[in-house]
Amino acid sequence: MSNLAVMAGQVSAQDPGGTADGKADVTQLDTVQVTGRRAADRAAIDDKRFADAQVDAIRSDDVGRLPDQNVAEAVRRLPGVTTQNDQGEGRYLTVRGVSPDLLNVSLNGQTAPAPEPDGRQVKLDDIPSALIGAVTVSKTLTADMDANAIAGAVNIETLSAFDREGSFGNLRGAYGHNDLNNSNPYEFDGSFGGRFGADDQFGAVVALNYSDRKIGTQNVQNTGDWIEVDGEIVPEGLDMRQYNTHRQRSGAVANLDWRPNEDTSLFLRLMYSKYEDSETRDRFSVEFDEDGIVPLNADAGTFTDAEGVRALRTRQEDTSTFTSSIGGKFEFDDDSELRTELTYSRADKRDPHRDEWGFKQDGISGEYNLVPDPYLVVPWGEEPYDASLYEPDFYEPESRRAVEDLYQARVDYMMPIQIGDGSDLQFGAKYIDRRKTNNQDGEAWEYDDGDLVLSDVAGRPIGSIWNGRYRFGPTIYGPAANAYFNANTGEFEEDEAGTLSTSLAGDYRITEKITSAYVMGRLRFGDFTWIPGVRMEHTKGDYAAYAFDLDDAALDDPFNSFGSRSYTDFFPGLNVRFDASENFVVRAAATRAIGRPNYESLAPFVQIEDANSSEPQVTMGNPDLDPLYSNNFDLSVEYYVGNMGLLSAAVFYKDIENPIFESTSPGQDGTFGGMDLVNAEVGTWTNADSAKLKGLELNAQYELSFLPAPFDGFSVGGNITFSDSEASGLPGRDDTLPLIDQSDRVASAQITYEKYGFSARVAYTYRSEQLMEVGGDPEEDIYLDRLDQWDARVAYTFGEDLTVFVEGSNLNDAAMRTYMGYRDRLGEKEIYGATIRLGLQYKF
Numbered sequence: 001m002s003n004l005a006v007m008a009g010q011v012s013a014q015d016p017g018g019t020a021d022g023k024a025d026v027t028q029l030d031t032v033q034v035t036g037r038r039a040a041d042r043a044a045i046d047d048k049r050f051a052d053a054q055v056d057a058i059r060s061d062d063v064g065r066l067p068d069q070n071v072a073e074a075v076r077r078l079p080g081v082t083t084q085n086d087q088g089e090g091r092y093l094t095v096r097g098v099s100p101d102l103l104n105v106s107l108n109g110q111t112a113p114a115p116e117p118d119g120r121q122v123k124l125d126d127i128p129s130a131l132i133g134a135v136t137v138s139k140t141l142t143a144d145m146d147a148n149a150i151a152g153a154v155n156i157e158t159l160s161a162f163d164r165e166g167s168f169g170n171l172r173g174a175y176g177h178n179d180l181n182n183s184n185p186y187e188f189d190g191s192f193g194g195r196f197g198a199d200d201q202f203g204a205v206v207a208l209n210y211s212d213r214k215i216g217t218q219n220v221q222n223t224g225d226w227i228e229v230d231g232e233i234v235p236e237g238l239d240m241r242q243y244n245t246h247r248q249r250s251g252a253v254a255n256l257d258w259r260p261n262e263d264t265s266l267f268l269r270l271m272y273s274k275y276e277d278s279e280t281r282d283r284f285s286v287e288f289d290e291d292g293i294v295p296l297n298a299d300a301g302t303f304t305d306a307e308g309v310r311a312l313r314t315r316q317e318d319t320s321t322f323t324s325s326i327g328g329k330f331e332f333d334d335d336s337e338l339r340t341e342l343t344y345s346r347a348d349k350r351d352p353h354r355d356e357w358g359f360k361q362d363g364i365s366g367e368y369n370l371v372p373d374p375y376l377v378v379p380w381g382e383e384p385y386d387a388s389l390y391e392p393d394f395y396e397p398e399s400r401r402a403v404e405d406l407y408q409a410r411v412d413y414m415m416p417i418q419i420g421d422g423s424d425l426q427f428g429a430k431y432i433d434r435r436k437t438n439n440q441d442g443e444a445w446e447y448d449d450g451d452l453v454l455s456d457v458a459g460r461p462i463g464s465i466w467n468g469r470y471r472f473g474p475t476i477y478g479p480a481a482n483a484y485f486n487a488n489t490g491e492f493e494e495d496e497a498g499t500l501s502t503s504l505a506g507d508y509r510i511t512e513k514i515t516s517a518y519v520m521g522r523l524r525f526g527d528f529t530w531i532p533g534v535r536m537e538h539t540k541g542d543y544a545a546y547a548f549d550l551d552d553a554a555l556d557d558p559f560n561s562f563g564s565r566s567y568t569d570f571f572p573g574l575n576v577r578f579d580a581s582e583n584f585v586v587r588a589a590a591t592r593a594i595g596r597p598n599y600e601s602l603a604p605f606v607q608i609e610d611a612n613s614s615e616p617q618v619t620m621g622n623p624d625l626d627p628l629y630s631n632n633f634d635l636s637v638e639y640y641v642g643n644m645g646l647l648s649a650a651v652f653y654k655d656i657e658n659p660i661f662e663s664t665s666p667g668q669d670g671t672f673g674g675m676d677l678v679n680a681e682v683g684t685w686t687n688a689d690s691a692k693l694k695g696l697e698l699n700a701q702y703e704l705s706f707l708p709a710p711f712d713g714f715s716v717g718g719n720i721t722f723s724d725s726e727a728s729g730l731p732g733r734d735d736t737l738p739l740i741d742q743s744d745r746v747a748s749a750q751i752t753y754e755k756y757g758f759s760a761r762v763a764y765t766y767r768s769e770q771l772m773e774v775g776g777d778p779e780e781d782i783y784l785d786r787l788d789q790w791d792a793r794v795a796y797t798f799g800e801d802l803t804v805f806v807e808g809s810n811l812n813d814a815a816m817r818t819y820m821g822y823r824d825r826l827g828e829k830e831i832y833g834a835t836i837r838l839g840l841q842y843k844f
Contacts, residue, residue, distance in 0.1 A: 088832030097742035098151035115347035117402035133159035143533025161203025167194030180833025181216020221828030444498025450491035595628035645702035689729020713755030
């Protein structure tokens, strides 16, 4: 069996008897019991060393060694990998600077469902890290892998009873403290497994997890753009936000295996994860009147006639994901092998309520100072903090639900061929039937006539945020405001156009069927392994949405806008491996991949926010988008010090056709979703002509066991990726742009120690700034600023079973920050605080 962590449903890279050159395998995945940090690192090195393609891997014992809340945070320490975060937690993976929606994520070898309504990217903060056995990141493709993988492929494997010897179990619990909101997160998990029956032919593993975390996030942001007033560049105001989020995760894995003989293995894989997120967001914003701004110099000024807004948004998000797979592997006397698998997955994302209240006060005056980061806006007097002076402005209750059902079937057959030294031919087919729906319902109400003021429904005031820098003041108590609305609906007037637009424009139904077949070979000639192959994928998509005129539309109208697309593509590829010596491996690859547009971007929907404001927000789908295609070229060299250390370097180049950008155009007049709008900010998706991405990836890790005791317990590791991208031909822009979500530099480093029962690790991760959204010109482009973060863990094991640990995440209180065009033009900045956890782990 290959030392690669083999994906369920895929044929292994090497002959069961050993490696390509006939040498014995260094590590057998299904016989070695991984215990301790060094054993896990060694197994991950073997995964990389013996793989067909360029891969990096992380093993289960290593996943739990840092304070990782989920799979995304566990994998971000691998070379070229970084995360996109939500509320300070990793959510999506970016590999080598390519957007997460172009990364193929699979669970036990089969495509994972995407619960988000807006794209193909798979949320990895839904999956607790305690439920996984291994994660493999493939940076080059072979023909047996899905071609929808311009960024590469990530396979998440859950644990099998045949991965360990004998029965095993693990219990872990942790309790912590966050310094920003003084909350106490806690979590616990357990896994149990073993073999049973005659000749231990049956195996079962059950794993359970639960975590509870309260997050207190503080955010400040520009209320609009940066504008020129009297020759100076100034913001349009300041928006201060306090988030209080209660995030709960739970999950379960049940894996059953039956191996009645050496030639047959059958399996059933079940996984369920649930993610519950309830949030209250208090907001106080000061929106400048351009005519009232008086700059004193480039850094400071005063303002008059500003509008103060106090708002409350409450939301509940419940996401559940279920995956079930059944399949088997059958080996025959001629050393051929057949694998089959059927999979059903369902991702269900429900937002039972996303409600927002708003109160406003006019005529606010004050001063601003742009020197600090974030900049200061200070209203004068006590009126802006007097709840009795705020009148109701709007009430907008909403709910939505997105569901994805995914049906998959695949078959793979491998047979030896009499060419070279132990070559083989492999071919197979796969079918994916994806069904995705999004349904959003909402109402838009404006206050018409009455005596309601904020003080009538006020909540507990917030003194200040950001360590006292920003005075906040009164808030809205949601239950009291809702009760007032229910008892006094006559004082409110429904914005019927807003209700129709909210309830119809974002809805869609999409089906996508992908039929694929492939053939590939592994041709071994001495120290060379050639892996040519070609994959065919036929894509057929149908979609339905709403196109409506507000004068004629009704909430119960059926879908009335339909479309379909059908196309067939071929993806040739070649991977070459050269074993230059026992410890030196050279790899090269030339492959082709596809990136299908996101579901939301293809549906002909129109979504409108703040229709009655001076600058309405419009988001539109674009059913004319073309898929992306990428020709990929990779070269790497890898030097192994046994499986105790590794030095590697890789260069990569991607030539991408039809890159998709989300662009924003301000100042648009027209009819959108049936509504006539003036000065609208319109966001949509569009194809550029082409893009190039190139980069260099360096990686080193080594056990310092040659040092004298006790220093021989140290290990070090680090990696850095340099990349550069350039896209041209974006409509409305005559300049070149980087790819969305691409950072020029991504790095991580760690130093660890393990000896005498004591273990410790300090880890650092870094990424440079990246483009988030394209504006009408470079000054309107929005960038996510650079981020670096420190994490640490210290543990002591009593005997071989009981471990006490302390771990800390985000110890440097790293902030999320965006900017508009120039780094000194703030978009928003958000802080989360550091979290410390104390826990116990017991193995048996």
